[in-house]
Amino acid sequence: MNEYTSQILDYSQNPPNYGQIENCNYTVTATNPSCGDNLTVYLSVGNNGKITNAKFWGEGCAISKASASMTLELLIGKNFDEINNLKQKDILNLLQIKISPTRAKCAYLILNALDNISK
Amino acid sequence: MNIENIKSDFPILTQKINGRDLVYLDNSATSQKPQVVINSITNYYNTYNANVHRGIHTLSEKATEKYEETRKKVADFINAKSVKEIIFTGGTTESLNFLANSLSKNLKENDEIILTEMEHHSNIVPWQFIAKEKGLIIKYIEIKPDGTLNISNLEKLVNKKTKILSLTHISNVLGTINPVEKIIKRAKLVNPDIIAIVDVAQSVPHIKVNMQKLQADFITFSAHKVLGPTGVGVIWGKYKLLEKLHPFLGGGSMIASVTKKTTLFAEIPQRFEAGTPNIAGVIGFGVAIDYINSVGIDNIYKHEQELTDYALDKLTKLDYVEIYGPIKRAGIISFNVKAVHSHDVSAVLDNYGIAVRSGHHCADILHNKLNINSTVRASFYLYNTKDDIDQLVMGLSKVKKIFK
Numbered sequence: 001m002n003e004y005t006s007q008i009l010d011y012s013q014n015p016p017n018y019g020q021i022e023n024c025n026y027t028v029t030a031t032n033p034s035c036g037d038n039l040t041v042y043l044s045v046g047n048n049g050k051i052t053n054a055k056f057w058g059e060g061c062a063i064s065k066a067s068a069s070m071t072l073e074l075l076i077g078k079n080f081d082e083i084n085n086l087k088q089k090d091i092l093n094l095l096q097i098k099i100s101p102t103r104a105k106c107a108y109l110i111l112n113a114l115d116n117i118s119k
Numbered sequence: 120m121n122i123e124n125i126k127s128d129f130p131i132l133t134q135k136i137n138g139r140d141l142v143y144l145d146n147s148a149t150s151q152k153p154q155v156v157i158n159s160i161t162n163y164y165n166t167y168n169a170n171v172h173r174g175i176h177t178l179s180e181k182a183t184e185k186y187e188e189t190r191k192k193v194a195d196f197i198n199a200k201s202v203k204e205i206i207f208t209g210g211t212t213e214s215l216n217f218l219a220n221s222l223s224k225n226l227k228e229n230d231e232i233i234l235t236e237m238e239h240h241s242n243i244v245p246w247q248f249i250a251k252e253k254g255l256i257i258k259y260i261e262i263k264p265d266g267t268l269n270i271s272n273l274e275k276l277v278n279k280k281t282k283i284l285s286l287t288h289i290s291n292v293l294g295t296i297n298p299v300e301k302i303i304k305r306a307k308l309v310n311p312d313i314i315a316i317v318d319v320a321q322s323v324p325h326i327k328v329n330m331q332k333l334q335a336d337f338i339t340f341s342a343h344k345v346l347g348p349t350g351v352g353v354i355w356g357k358y359k360l361l362e363k364l365h366p367f368l369g370g371g372s373m374i375a376s377v378t379k380k381t382t383l384f385a386e387i388p389q390r391f392e393a394g395t396p397n398i399a400g401v402i403g404f405g406v407a408i409d410y411i412n413s414v415g416i417d418n419i420y421k422h423e424q425e426l427t428d429y430a431l432d433k434l435t436k437l438d439y440v441e442i443y444g445p446i447k448r449a450g451i452i453s454f455n456v457k458a459v460h461s462h463d464v465s466a467v468l469d470n471y472g473i474a475v476r477s478g479h480h481c482a483d484i485l486h487n488k489l490n491i492n493s494t495v496r497a498s499f500y501l502y503n504t505k506d507d508i509d510q511l512v513m514g515l516s517k518v519k520k521i522f523k
Contacts, residue, residue: 003466004521013522035462035478035493036486059492061462062522106462 003097004062012062015069019055029058030113032105037061039068041113045080052076056110063099064106070094071110083118086111120418126502128153128410139472142507147291147321147451147498148476149343152407156346159406160399171398172372172389186398189405190388196408197338198329199355206361206391207401210352211320212241214339215285217354217367217391218316219245222283224365228254232283233276233306235260235268235297236488237290240481242318246285260286260302262488266293266444270302277309284315288322292482292496293444294427294451296322303334314360320344324411324500325449326420336360346411347404350397361387368393419501423450426499430508437512439519443489450499453480456515459522461493467521468514475511 021027021042029040037060044053054072071091075083091107092099099107126132129151134141143151163185169178171186187202194202208214232246236259250257258276261269277284284306289296303315317335319328324345330338337360342351356364366373366384370393375383384390411419427450434440434454442454456464461477468475476496479486486493497511 004463009522036483037460037492059460061460061466063462103462103466 003099003103005097008062008066008095008097011066011069015056015065017055017069017072018057018065020057021053021055024053026117028113028116030109030116032060032064032109034105035061037064037106037109039064039109039113041068041072041110041117043075043080043117049080051078051080056113060109061106063095063103064109067091067095067107068110068113071114083114086114120414120422120501122422122502122504125414126504128155129502130154130157132502136472136474137470140510142471142473142510144497144499144503144507144511145474145476146324146500146503147344147480147496149349150324150346150500151502152346152348152403153410155410156348156403156406160348160403163399163402168399170395182398182402185402185405186396189401189408192405192408193353193355196412197323197355198331200330201358203387204330204355204358204361206354206356206388207396208352208354209350209397210343211318211339211341212352214352214354215241215316215318216245218285218337218339219249221365221367222314223249223253223255225363226253226255226282229256229280231256231258231278231281232285233258233260233281235286236262237268237293237295237297237482237485238285238287239291239318239320240483242285242287243484246283256280259484262485264489266290266295266448266489268295268297268302270298270305273302273305274309277306277313279310281306281310281313284313285318286316287318287320288328289319289325289449289451290444290482290485291321291451292453292480292485292494294448294453294498295445296326296447296449300332300334307334321449321451325416325423327416330355342400342404342407345404345407347407348397348400351400351404354391358387361391364391366390366393370394414501422501423499423503426450426503426505426508427452429505430497430499430511433508433512434515437515437519440515443491443494451496452498453494453496455491455494456518456522459518461495463522464495464515464518467518468511471510471514471517473511473514 024042025045026043031038039058042055046052056068167181169182171183263269316337320340323340337356343349373390373393465477
């Protein structure tokens with residue numbers, strides 16, 4: 001039962017960045033067609049190019065919610081351009097769990113959303 | 120029906136998953152295969168691998184004979200009038216794409232197709248393809264909140280423009296057994312020219328499907344849900360309609376003669392089976408039907424009904440579990456653990472060796488209608504036991520404990 005660590009459970013059951021941002025600079029939705037999950041990401045970026053606020057909204061499993069929540073937490077205060085540098089291994093570093101191939105789509109849904117923002 | 124004997128015929132079921140005895144409850148996705156089916160495939164490749172309907176040599180003749188034996192077994196299994204009414208395809212999805220494509224040749228703009236909101240995507244998307252191409256109109260029979268079809272206004276839905284009615288016999292999510300005979304009869308009273316297709320992929324493994332009763336013009340199903348190999352599907356069609364049906368695929372073995380300008384088709388059913396078929400798969404499917412017959416399809420249904428009643432009784436007692444669908448149903452139960460995503464439920468159960476399906480089970484329209492994102496699905500077959508359901512209930516208590 002190694003994937004449901006207390007960290008994953010905390011972040012998925014009470015995600016600190018769960019919600020919507022009105023008048024944000026960027027909003028984009030990613031979906032996981034294998035389960036119908038969806039994730040909408042909201043980003044506010046300051047004049048200096050730094051991410052000032054980041055939230056997500058939608059339906060997902062514990063892995064996808066924890067992944068989204070922790071990734072956005074990491075991005076707040078960083079330069080907007082740094083989104084482009086995010087890799088799958090960064091997500092794994094945050095989650096600190098082993099991801100099976102079938103759960104990869106859940107864990108990396110946030111990356112798909114962010115990819116669409118930076119395009 | 121001795122379940123322990125039956126279980127011992129399925130080598131996969133003896134293994135451990137994550138240190139626990141495998142509890143396989145994902146039978147609506149695919150069934151497991153008995154040793155005799157596996158052996159028949161190996162035996163074909165080891166001893167008489169050859170192409171069918173072609174060579175005048177011993178191996179080809181034996182392969183052809185075995186391949187055609189399965190056609191007879193399928194015809195008998197569903198009580199078809201003739202072996203010529205059985206067409207082999209690659210699976211239910213291919214069968215439905217075949218029918219949508221071939222039947223659409225006789226359709227014109229504004230003709231109507233009736234489906235239901237509980238169809239698998241394989242009975243929606245092919246019709247959407249041809250509807251877009253030909254300007255056809257698709258209408259849906261609605262699902263009621265209890266998970267059954269609302270057929271009270273069927274006569275309003277059907278009209279003279281309705282050309283095709285295509286619906287599932289059993290919902291792959293809710294286990295609802297649709298009154299297809301009644302629906303088809305009533306639709307044909309309004310318009311006798313309607314072609315009725317019944318997707319029996321979820322019913323033929325579990326209940327007696329009788330073509331002399333079902334009222335259908337075509338049915339579709341897959342071997343792999345009936346203890347057979349993957350990659351084999353069936354279309355049964357009324358012979359009179361097959362005579363008018365254009366082949367879906369052109370190529371070898373479906374022709375009588377080919378000139379630079381035109382092709383004369385082979386006889387029915389060969390004209391519908393272009394190219395080298397899945398010979399090993401079809402032969403294995405024949406052995407799977409023998410196995411089902413040796414147990415008895417009515418015994419299988421009775422056993423699954425007992426399991427379903429037992430499971431519904433146990434699951435309704437769990438206040439943290441929400442069950443979807445009608446009380447009277449086939450051996451398919453979809454549910455959610457409150458406030459826990461179906462993927463997480465499935466992942467925790469897997470840790471205890473319990474295999475269930477999670478997600479939307481290729482039925483987006485149904486899930487949207489019921490206003491749920493996804494569900495966990497447990498589905499039973501002849502080798503499942505009450506102990507398997509007890510294990511599922513135990514696993515769900517672990518889910519509850521983790522996501523408290």
